[in-house]
Amino acid sequence: MNRTVLLVLAGLMTGCVTINIYFPAAAAEKAADKIIDEVWQLKPEGNGKPAQPKEESKP
């Protein structure tokens, strides 16, 4: 019984470590988008409309 519990504990701890070792690509993309929005003012907070730059070339 004790052995089973120990195994479960070991498994949980391994899982816990694993979560933090790998680079969280999705979270990094989300962080990048938030910062890019802010730096390039593509989506200002508040009115939800894109900022109007002085000159913007249209596609």
Add this chain to the structure above:
Amino acid sequence: MKSLIRLLAVVIALSAAPAWAAADLQINTPAITQLRESMHNHFHQLRDYFASGAVGVTSDGLLAVRDASLIPLDQRQAVNALVAEDNQNRRALYREIARENGHPEWENDVRATFAQRWIDRSRPGWWYQKPNGTWVQK
């Protein structure tokens, strides 16, 4: 037995907490906020040079003066300085995000992620660099 179950519950709760914490990267520290503001100011001054194609987005998450001849002579030095300053901010940003999230070794991964997103989010007409070094207009 009961105490074992209780112990298990505690361990599960403790191991789940970091999993939730890992869902988002921390980008709101004072150092990172300062870098974001600084880069935003640089962009205001560089916006016209992005549009003209004088300044472009590199494949490694930085900026570059890709065609200095598009910048009036009397502004070239200032634009070069702005790009250099912004690149310092960018390098610091990638380093800080990795460090503040407890993994300095993630710096290159953070940088690669940003590099791709800067290019994806570039506006039509802007120039960006492909991994092989050639410049393309969006």
